[in-house]
Amino acid sequence: MALPPPLPASPDPPRPRRRIPEATVARLPVYLRSLLEVEAEGQTTVSSERLAEMAGVNAxxxxxxxxxxxxxGTRGVGYDVEYLLFQMNRELGLTHDWPVVIVGIGNLGQALANYGGFGDRGFPVAALVDADPQRVGQKVGDIAIQDVDSLPALVRDQGVAIGVIATPATAAQEVADRLVSAGISSILNFAPALVTVPAGVSLRKVDLAVELQILSFYQQRRT
Amino acid sequence: MALPPPLPASPDPPRPRRRIPEATVARLPVYLRSLLEVEAEGQTTVSSERLAEMAGVNAxxxxxxxxxxxxxGTRGVGYDVEYLLFQMNRELGLTHDWPVVIVGIGNLGQALANYGGFGDRGFPVAALVDADPQRVGQKVGDIAIQDVDSLPALVRDQGVAIGVIATPATAAQEVADRLVSAGISSILNFAPALVTVPAGVSLRKVDLAVELQILSFYQQRRT
DNA sequence: ATGTGTGAATCGGTTCACAGCC
DNA sequence: GGCTGTGAACCGATTCACACAT
Structure with missing residues (x-):
């Protein structure tokens, strides 16, 4: 299976579009990171063994x-680093930036806004939004905080595609609803609350308290 | 199976110590949160149906x-809220506080230090640590930043049990090693890097870039 | 009548082991 | 000989469905 068999008269490159298991999707970014390291080392090729070691999984x-x-990959050889990087970036949709809006500019929201880690990796913080009129107009870094009502405009005019919820738990669902109705279909929720979204909208959650409580469970058991 | 059969002459209350699946452990904190809500509503009893709805899973x-x-639980009735709360807290080891040390006081570390969400929920930030001598001695909130070398003392004198890594990726493994050798056996890693720890040490990771890239994948696929 | 507790069936994901290709 | 690609076996977790307790 060296080259994909040329499909009969298909006008543009048909993407594979296989169904990819969720667990696999969650690991792709880790492989990407590993590949970037390998690339930085100047290696032109890499084995599944090596990638596995770097990603902390098995080959x-x-x-x-x-x-x-x-x-x-190539049997007997491994994977071509550049080629795999290209495919991986394409598959992950990282060939262009995805502007992000952060909603809820309290402690955590400000931190996320200042945190460089977003912009670096193709997720520039395009806007900050808060429901509190007192905060609207203030600046964090060089971005002014806007009213929640400006969400639809942000999606339309700035192409914001991802919403980050950093509000208190009580506001989370309301904010999610507004994000969705503004046309955002990818949400990352930091609020310690259950948020539900319609089908067709992706939702990931990061709950720091939950993480600590899980650690606490195992710590407890050990002693 | 109303009461556990009395084991022959066991001197102190034998904890159940059943093996609990990892996936279940990860949900216990969510049930806990739901139970607290139910308690706040003044309900004395709750069904699996109701808890499921609140936790976003099925009954x-x-x-x-x-x-x-x-x-x-009680068949035909449900779960007694107070009793279940008590058991849950005990199981999760939340009957006492777990002091936390944050290592790496850059943008993210400071944010986490200021973020109230930790202390509230029984994980007081007991200490801040940074490798940069320039930062040592400075204060964030009312906590002074200490040198990495003080880790063993923090564990010994302040009972710090959980380490949070908020350093750049390059320092993460080194920091983890130092946390472990200082006697810490629960680590929460925010650095975008693979960290490995010896058996007997718990490690959880939160990687913001990975979360965004996962969202990007599905966003990409939709369009 | 109601709602838990749990074996049995099912499902998604992991690992094994080897055929296939370089 | 070396390393990928993938069916088959395996394993943990989820869901089903119902016996059982109140």
């Missing part, structure tokens, strides 16, 4: 995961 | 999960 899993993207 | 899962803690 069989790497091979199976990568096989969902297509047959991009 | 069968709630029942199975709770059954790992013991048979704390």
């Amino acid at each position: 069989a899993k790497v091979r199976k995961d990568l096989s969902y993207l297509g047959s991009y | 069968a899962k709630v029942r199975k999960d709770l059954s790992y803690l013991g048979s704390y």
